[in-house]
Amino acid sequence: DVVMTQSPVSLPVTLGQPASISCRSSQSLVHRDGNSYVDWVQQRPGQSPRRLIYTVSNRDSGVPDRFSGSGSGTDFTLNISRVEAEDVGVYYCMQGSRWPPTFGGGTKVEIK
Amino acid sequence: EVQLVESGGDLVQPGGSLRLSCAASGFTFSSSWMIWVRQAPGKGLEWVANINQPGNQKYHVDSVKGRFTISRDNAKNSLYLQMNSLRLEDTAVYYCARGDGVGAIDCWGQGTLVTVSS
Numbered sequence: 001d002v003v004m005t006q007s008p009v010s011l012p013v014t015l016g017q018p019a020s021i022s023c024r025s026s027q028s029l030v031h032r033d034g035n036s037y038v039d040w041v042q043q044r045p046g047q048s049p050r051r052l053i054y055t056v057s058n059r060d061s062g063v064p065d066r067f068s069g070s071g072s073g074t075d076f077t078l079n080i081s082r083v084e085a086e087d088v089g090v091y092y093c094m095q096g097s098r099w100p101p102t103f104g105g106g107t108k109v110e111i112k
Numbered sequence: 113e114v115q116l117v118e119s120g121g122d123l124v125q126p127g128g129s130l131r132l133s134c135a136a137s138g139f140t141f142s143s144s145w146m147i148w149v150r151q152a153p154g155k156g157l158e159w160v161a162n163i164n165q166p167g168n169q170k171y172h173v174d175s176v177k178g179r180f181t182i183s184r185d186n187a188k189n190s191l192y193l194q195m196n197s198l199r200l201e202d203t204a205v206y207y208c209a210r211g212d213g214v215g216a217i218d219c220w221g222q223g224t225l226v227t228v229s230s
Contacts, residue, residue, distance in 0.1 A: 031214060033214075035214070037213070037214045037215050037216060039216055039217070041157070041217075048207060048220045048221065048222050048223050049149075049157065049207070049220045050220065051216075051217060051218055051219075051220075054212070054213075054216055054218070055213075055216075060218070092156065092157055094157075094216075094217070095215070096213075096214050096215020096216045097214065097215065099171075099215070100159055100171065100173060101159050101215040101216075102159065103156055103157040103158070103159070104156070105156050106156045106157075
C-alpha cells in the first residue's frame, strides 16, 4: 500500500500568518490517466472530516480561496495563505491513485 | 443537500457482531460508489471497505477481510457494514462516505461509534 507521510505533525500558527503542510508518498501518484488523485481533508475538533481540495489543486465548493493545493509525483502541499481561527483542526492528505486509497497521519493546526 | 446518516454503533464484547447502517439522501444513491472509513480514538483515518454502484464489486481492507462485509440496498438508499468477530482494535468511529471519481471521497457522514470492550 502507498504510505503517505505528512509533516509537520503539529503546526502552531499565528492568526493571519501563512501555513504549509507537506505530504510525501512512498510511490508516484500519477494515475494511468495522467492525473494525480491527491485530496486534502479537514477535520475540525469534534466534527466529521470535510474535503477541501481534490485532484491536487481543485477547491471544493464553499472552501475559502485562502486554501490551495499543489504538487506532483510524490510531493504535495496544502497552503493556507492567512490562517483564521476556524482553520484549527487536523488536516489529512489522501491518495486515490493507487489501490487501496490511503491517508496521511494528519497535521494538527493550532493557534499560537 | 447531500446527507449521510449512520446508525448502529454500540458497545459490544470481543467476538461479537454489529451491523452499521447509513441512510443516504439528497443525491442519486444508486449512481454513487460508497465507502466506510474508520477512525480509532485519537488516531487517523483508515479506509475500511467500498462497494460499487450495483453492489457486485466490493473491497475490504486486509485487517477486516473475512470478518466485515459491506453491502447496499439501492431501493432503500442505504449502505451497510456487517461486522463479525469484533476485536478490541475495531473500536472506532465509523464514517459512511460517498465516492467521487478515482479513489476519492466528496462527502462524509457524522459517524457512529463502535466500542469493543469486555
